[in-house]
Amino acid sequence: MAISGGQKPAQRPARAQWLDSGNSITQQFMAIGGRADIVSLAGGLPAAELYPVEAIARASERALARWGSVALEYGSVEGLPALRAAIAERISASAGRRFGPENVLLTTGAMQGLDLLGKALIDPGDLIVNQFPTYLGALDAWRPRQPRYERLDWSGEGPGFEAGLRQAKFVYAVPNYSNPTGVLVSQARRAALLDKVLEAGTWLVEDDPYLPLQLDGAAGPSILALHGERHPTGAYDGPVIYLGTLSKSLVPGLRVGWVVAEAGMIATLALAKQSTDISSSMFTQAVALELIESGFEAEHIPRIVAAYRERRDALCAAAAQHLSEWFSWEVPPGGMFVWMRAKSAEIDTNALYACALEEKVAFVPSSVFDPDGRLTDAMRVNFTRSSPEVITEGVRRLERAVQRYLASKAGRAA
Numbered sequence: 001m002a003i004s005g006g007q008k009p010a011q012r013p014a015r016a017q018w019l020d021s022g023n024s025i026t027q028q029f030m031a032i033g034g035r036a037d038i039v040s041l042a043g044g045l046p047a048a049e050l051y052p053v054e055a056i057a058r059a060s061e062r063a064l065a066r067w068g069s070v071a072l073e074y075g076s077v078e079g080l081p082a083l084r085a086a087i088a089e090r091i092s093a094s095a096g097r098r099f100g101p102e103n104v105l106l107t108t109g110a111m112q113g114l115d116l117l118g119k120a121l122i123d124p125g126d127l128i129v130n131q132f133p134t135y136l137g138a139l140d141a142w143r144p145r146q147p148r149y150e151r152l153d154w155s156g157e158g159p160g161f162e163a164g165l166r167q168a169k170f171v172y173a174v175p176n177y178s179n180p181t182g183v184l185v186s187q188a189r190r191a192a193l194l195d196k197v198l199e200a201g202t203w204l205v206e207d208d209p210y211l212p213l214q215l216d217g218a219a220g221p222s223i224l225a226l227h228g229e230r231h232p233t234g235a236y237d238g239p240v241i242y243l244g245t246l247s248k249s250l251v252p253g254l255r256v257g258w259v260v261a262e263a264g265m266i267a268t269l270a271l272a273k274q275s276t277d278i279s280s281s282m283f284t285q286a287v288a289l290e291l292i293e294s295g296f297e298a299e300h301i302p303r304i305v306a307a308y309r310e311r312r313d314a315l316c317a318a319a320a321q322h323l324s325e326w327f328s329w330e331v332p333p334g335g336m337f338v339w340m341r342a343k344s345a346e347i348d349t350n351a352l353y354a355c356a357l358e359e360k361v362a363f364v365p366s367s368v369f370d371p372d373g374r375l376t377d378a379m380r381v382n383f384t385r386s387s388p389e390v391i392t393e394g395v396r397r398l399e400r401a402v403q404r405y406l407a408s409k410a411g412r413a414a
């Protein structure tokens with residue numbers, strides 16, 4: 001049937017409702033990171049000039065020679081068996097007990113692990129007890145599932161903490177150099193949380209992408225390892241669902257991550273993954289296997305750690321000179337970020353962000369790490385992506401941004 005000339009086109013169906021509360025913040029920060037005129041201290045990105053391009057080229061050749069068409073196929077949903085075994089071995093070496101390939105699901109980055117957890121575990125209204133402030137990507141991944149959140153109280157003494165844990169689908173924590181705060185959670189607090197999780201009979205999602213970036217001293221055992229030490233034999237049946245990745249220690253572009261958990265949970269997540277991407281890239285998994293087997297990380301990680309330490313120190317020194325009137329922070333012992341908190345409630349980092357862009361510098365305002373968006377007195381500043389000189393210039397621009405922001409506030413008040 002022909003549509004008559006004046007007739008309006010039919011209204012097409014609307015997108016799903018959860019997207020109305022979604023946002024494109026991550027995309028915006030990625031786009032800003034690509035702009036030459038802006039010093040971006042926003043993204044959670046490694047130093048691109050330290051990416052081991054040649055080592056990856058050689059590993060790719062070896063992977064193709066070894067695996068041929070297998071590396072170019074759809075693979076099994078759980079991942080390349082030899083890489084599953086290698087990750088199981090790596091985790092076993094650090095976790096005080098044996099994990100087998102049946103305890104490992106290879107994922108398209110740790111981000112997919114978070115997404116699969118949402119898909120497999122969260123029904124609308126379910127409670128997640130989350131380390132606060134929380135990694136933005138986790139909040140993004142779980143938003144379509146419409147969970148409720150309660151803050152994880154590491155002291156374990158908050159009102160209703162234990163009742164909250166008993167109702168929670170899972171606890172979400174980033175104990176090593178958290179994104180966004182850079183905090184390293186003490187061993188005593190990890191052990192206490194594990195006790196409470198075991199008592200409550202819930203799951204504990206331990207997200208550990210920053211483990212390799214230990215800038216001052218060692219991180220100490222993961223919560224997975226603390227549990228493993230208590231239960232060193234038999235099939236793993238603990239509550240910890242552990243997420244790892246090669247994104248921060250090697251390159252994010254391989255998109256190789258993993259989930260380690262009891263075998264039943266791995267099967268559940270594999271079921272969720274099947275309808276997400278059939279399998280992760282066999283090719284990048286085969287490349288990752290070559291890199292791991294050749295021991296390449298042992299030479300690469302010290303190189304990036306030394307560079308990141310210098311960059312963190314450059315950021316903190318510049319901030320001491322240019323920002324300490326308005327912000328305070330603790331020097332993070334690892335990871336990628338310094339969490340700067342405004343000394344006065346007068347500073348709202350959402351509004352400051354607009355002034356920062358005018359001064360051609362970017363950071364991440366704290367509100368995006370709060371499920372309710374109410375945390376507006378802090379900012380996450382990255383130190384790994386840019387050289388010490390660029391970081392220092394970025395901090396000078398931040399100083400001008402704060403001055404511009406306070407002047408405009410004073411102007412409005414007058």
Ligand SMILES: Cc1ncc(COP(=O)(O)O)c(C=O)c1O
Pocket residue numbers: 044108109110111112135137174179207209244245246247252256257
């Ligand atoms: C806490 C946390 N979890 C997961 C991820 C995602 O990592 P991947 O690149 O492996 O998907 C990130 C990346 O920034 C992160 O900070």
